[in-house]
Ligand SMILES: Nc1ncnc2c1ncn2[C@@H]1O[C@H](COP(=O)(O)OP(=O)(O)O)[C@@H](O)[C@H]1O
């Protein structure tokens with residue numbers, strides 16, 4: 001759960017929404033229920049209106065009456081923040097004593113709307129329902145110097161215009177972020193009870209409602225389809241039953257932006273998340289890895305060295321004498337199994353992970369499971385000219401889904417290379433398995 005970033009005028013906004021105060025032309029936020037989207041945009045708008053005279057339009061695709069607008073929400077926030085004396089609540093607008101104004105409009109009948117001039121901020125709420133035509137009329141209308149377009153939405157499909165036009169491949173003038181209830185420090189027991197109930201009563205809608213995943217996945221080429229992941233998450237596999245398989249630690253290392261080091265453990269058909277460590281130096285990272293190798297007595301550790309970041313940690317672990325139990329993995333390197341089928345190691349690892357799930361793999365459910373599911377089901381594949389399968393880059397996925405797929409990459413990293421079990425203490429040698437046995441031809 002994120003912390004609260006206390007901002008001006010007694011108005012608090014969750015840390016996850018701090019970027020609303022950075023200068024950017026477009027700010028787009030998708031997310032599930034109760035992720036503090038409406039409250040944060042509303043609060044940011046009020047702070048902006050107090051800074052200097054600004055005209056702020058609160059828009060939605062269809063607004064049959066002012067009751068459907070965010071006017072009531074804004075009034076509530078103003079009252080709760082003790083700022084009533086600074087504002088006047090009129091029937092169809094809110095006015096600040098410095099001349100700032102909030103207007104409320106429906107985009108569908110925008111052409112008839114003459115008030116759409118001299119706008120500094122346009123906040124589009126429930127933006128998943130806004131049509132391409134509406135955006136095409138709206139965007140050029142917002143043209144004051146430093147004016148901004150904000151959108152908050154819960155994705156309906158891969159084809160939502162707001163997503164396709166502004167978020168899928170965000171341009172430099174755009175910040176796109178995905179949030180969930182985990183980003184809302186005000187998430188309370190009532191909401192949590194509602195979430196649990198939804199899980200029980202509407203399991204097929206849960207991911208859309210609470211995780212903000214699109215409902216329809218048609219036309220979307222997920223490398224690992226959502227249903228497969230859900231099946232793996234419903235499976236129960238005991239570590240004890242996996243003891244004859246090699247044990248593998250996999251670490252997706254911090255690479256760019258705000259990424260963290262993500263640690264997973266897999267043995268046979270069971271995979272579990274171990275921990276998340278925010279950016280640390282190579283020495284500390286090597287220490288964490290070698291400690292986990294010892295603690296879990298792993299046969300092999302695969303560490304992402306793609307961005308060069310993890311290589312220092314791998315070198316250090318080798319220096320410490322772990323050379324035969326640690327391997328740096330470059331996601332862009334050549335595949336091991338089939339160079340005609342996969343473009344690179346990353347595509348191969350996802351392919352092997354998919355096969356592993358089909359063969360009976362078990363993945364964690366719960367909190368971590370939800371994040372893994374969101375990321376894993378979001379990675380798309382395609383084919384190059386030589387018909388080799390390749391995946392969207394990690395950076396592309398991050399841009400498109402609003403977060404870096406660290407959990408997904410860390411889990412699939414356990415399929416980097418075949419691993420032999422190092423302890424030969426068993427009675428029958430044929431019980432000693434190599435990790436890739438199950439899907440070797
Ligand atoms: N800054 C805040 N201060 C107090 N409560 C908040 C704040 N932000 C969100 N909340 C609480 O979290 C709940 C969900 O927030 P909301 O903005 O409605 O989420 P969303 O629009 O993402 O569904 C709100 O009903 C409110 O109780």
Ligand SMILES: [Mg+2]
Pocket residue numbers: 037038039
């Ligand atoms: Mg809302």
